[in-house]
Amino acid sequence: MSTVDQAAVTRVKDAVAARGNGAVLSATQPHPDTLRFVIEKNAMRAAVAGLVKELRARFLISVGTDQRPLTGDFSILHLFSLDQDHLYVLLESSVSEKDPWIESITDLVPGANWAEREFRDAIGVRPDGHPDPRRLLLADDWPEGVFPLRRDFPYNYKPPRAENVRPQMLEPPKGASVLPIGPFFPVLEEPAYWRMFVEGETVVGCDTRIFYNHRGIEKLGDSVMTYNEIPYLAERICGICGFIHSTCYCQAVEKAAGIEVPRRARYIRTIMLELERIHSHLLWLGIAGHIIGFETILMQTWRVREPVMWLCEEISGNRKTYGMNTVGGLRRNLANQIMPKLLETLGRVEKETVAIRDAVIGDTTLQARTKGVGTLTNEWAKQVCVVGPPARASGVAIDARVDHPYAAYDEIPPRIATEEAGDTWARVLVRIAELLDSIRLVRDALAAIPPGPICADIKEEIPPGRFGLSVVEAPRGEAVHFVLTGGDNRPYRWRVRAPTYPNLQAMPAMVEGANIADVPITLGSLDPCFSCTERLETIDRTTNEVRVYSGAELLEMSRRRVCPGGAR
Amino acid sequence: MFLSKLREALICLKAGRVTLDYPLAPQEPKPGFRGKITIDADLCFGCGGCANVCPANVIVLSDTEQHRRTIEFYWRRCTYCGRCEEVCPEKAIRLSQQFETATNDPQDMYMRLEVFMGPCQRCGRCFPPPTALDRMMNTGFREGPRGGRA
CATH class of the missing domain: 1.10.645.10 (Cytochrome-c3 Hydrogenase, chain B)
Incomplete structure (x- = not known):
């Protein structure tokens, strides 16, 4: 068993206490490899900055919990891992129901982007100052102000259907065309909608809408x-x-x-x-x-x-x-x-x-x-x-x-x-x-x-x-x-x-500057599974000309690495 | 480059044909395979331990009359985890080797079992006969902290 270094524990405690400025309400070690800090929500951002900048902590995930039946408040947990020290660090804050917001940490930890949007959707605690506060978890026709992971929300509730809803997507940069991939596509294991922003055959950016397959x-x-x-x-x-x-x-x-x-x-x-x-x-x-x-x-x-x-x-x-x-343990012996x-x-x-x-x-x-x-x-x-x-x-x-x-x-x-x-x-x-x-x-x-x-x-x-x-x-x-x-x-x-949750967030950086024909293998190299394909279409914004590619055509393109109008 | 192509070709040639003749030739599953559930109605004494632990809620218990307990198996939703087999004190319910269960009729995937019970003199609820009570305490309900439904 790898033992946890006491010096590392002290180091983390000091770092959080120093950044917390007296707002650290409690510091406990519930398991030998886990440190848990309860912090006032005003000091959360500073504590996260201390962990990430000074100790190179790696962000795992945020957990939003509706603890109103127990404590009267929501709780927001940010989980971190200190890989070198074999330690987990949990930073917990309670957020009152009347004032449900907490300072966003996405600018400090870009990997927290989806996690923060997820607790906003699920329990209704707003990450204040989030750079991209669009919907993530809930369907586009889900009513506003209904939060499924709150305790008073029945598990079998079905909201009324809404008409004419579409995903909120980013506008492409000026001069770029949009190339939608999905929601059904051969290299994605679940429905996911990608919009590749392309100039000619070069990808200059992308936007995504996922969670079509959320099963609760x-x-x-x-x-x-x-x-x-x-x-x-x-x-x-x-x-x-x-x-x-x-x-x-x-x-x-x-x-x-x-x-x-x-x-x-x-x-x-x-x-x-x-x-x-x-x-x-x-x-x-x-x-x-x-x-x-x-x-x-x-x-x-x-x-x-x-x-x-x-x-x-x-x-x-x-x-x-x-x-x-x-x-x-196990039910069946070897x-x-x-x-x-x-x-x-x-x-x-x-x-x-x-x-x-x-x-x-x-x-x-x-x-x-x-x-x-x-x-x-x-x-x-x-x-x-x-x-x-x-x-x-x-x-x-x-x-x-x-x-x-x-x-x-x-x-x-x-x-x-x-x-x-x-x-x-x-x-x-x-x-x-x-x-x-x-x-x-x-x-x-x-x-x-x-x-x-x-x-x-x-x-x-x-x-x-x-x-x-x-x-x-x-x-x-x-x-x-x-x-x-x-x-x-x-x-x-x-x-x-x-594991695909953080990995997919790296996609935009991986496809930027790539050739369209390289997009499938790039997605595939993250190892999502592969389902059957529907189609892929490109729209040239200047002429509004729509060309629809079948999955077979796209795969063929990926194999030959040729693009429409491309010189390769 | 040429060498690696040659090697790849050799790997393919060496492998030969590997596909099986199924469904033209029958295919036996491995021993210990978890297939369609079977119930020995004579052994069941209606303790309901299986309904208690089923993760997919395939097994539904209802006390229709004072002396009669109905156990229904909607096994088209069965996930073949085998928890029912594990907790059954009489080994009345078992997972068979049968895996070819495709059908056009959902009724083919439904079983119903009626068990005669001894009703309690005070509350009127169904219980297995008193002699079996000890056996019942032994397995199906010992699961409390690990799997019982409160």
Whole structure:
């Protein structure tokens, strides 16, 4: 277990106290790796500035909670991670119902942009001075002044339909044309609407409207489901990293309730998490190849991936949505007779992955299509708090498995693979290195797996009013779950942040100056999943001429890297 | 460049054909697969533990008469998590190996079970016969802090 340095704790306390100017109401250490400060809302901005500027803290997410039934106020939490010191820092402020606003921190931390807009939409606390206060979470036809995450809002309320609503989008810069992508598009796993501002075939900026697929699971979690039903809901947040979300949720509850998970359960969780990373990275590699028209790599990586899926089915009873996690441990043991088969399959996957890597690494067509495409600079990656392979490919060496060890990663540490270039090719290299390291991790875990129980015996109710914060490194980056325990056998607040949430915020910087044909692979290199496409249209503003491209045409464009009217 | 193309071609050639003949040839799931739920009506004594823990609320319990408890399974919404199987004290409910459940008729995905119960002399509510009470306390409802619905 990585120990938390007491000097770091003191340093954080001093920094917050110095900037807070006596407005720090309490400073506690509820878990060994977590510091919690309750600050008056006037001093929040100064405290955040202290953390970010002096201690290089990385912003995770904001949580807005309606605590009116308990304290009479709303509470706004900003979560930070000090990766070098293995510490989480929580800054909490209460905001009165009569005067629901708090100073925005987006100019200090650009990555807080969406998080602040989200708590404004969800509980109605206005981030004052926010540079882009448009709607984010709620649908465009949702009535004003109705906040779904407030406690007095019933979970099954359906607002009346509104007519003639459209998303509020930014105006393109003068002289630029608009190229809408979405809401349905092949490289996005959920409906998302992008407007690329183009001059000729060069992208000069972009705007986005997302959250078309918002399913209100956080509301369900705190009003309908119970502690042990939520893992199955959490598992369905993502089709690829389901086990990651259920593990993350369970760990947050276990941390809140002080439940000690048996060592064997932590090892099996590690094995399943790594198997998920293996098949996710193989899937990504195939799809990245597909986008740029390199079908060989798609067919071959998916062929290699399939035995891993069968293995997961044999271990858990299902290819995906394993249903293995429960609060306190696991429901299904790893049978000893599967282990030789597991090792054999992994050996084969490793051999074939290495063969594919050696073949494609010298392929100049692949390099020509990915090198220098979608570059994310180290500085901006830190500013927008990008996570996972996109961050590591830009030289930001963060990995929740190392920085905040969970499951069995304290005993079998992973190696962080980093690249400096920050382009799509660097992301390919990082993911292949991680894939091979995951195979090693599963082998190490299988060699060291201890016997024993797989689930903690929980006799008492989970006490209300405690909180747990858990971060799990998903294939796409880190997933963050925050749980505030409540009565009625269910959480009072459950906050989920998926890894694509911060990564998508880096998109505008990545596509700026790019060619239109590079947009699909740039989106794809962030590893959102891929659904079927509808269409893409370009509008030339000067002539109002509309040209509609089908998905097939666009993919073709991406593969040939030609553009209408372009010279390439 | 040429070398890597050659290597790629070799990988493809070496792999050969990997697709399965399903659905022309039957495909057996792996042991431990979680498929369609089956219920052994003779074993069920109506404790309702399964309805208590079902995350998707597929299992609905209603005490229609004093002596009769109806358990309905709307398993078209089933997520095949297997919690019901896990908590059933009599192992009356099980997840089978059956996965080919596509149908045109939603009624095919509905099951209804009626269990005769012993009504309480004081409150009139249905209970399993007294001898089974101990068994019931053993599994389905021990889940309280971990999974019971308050």
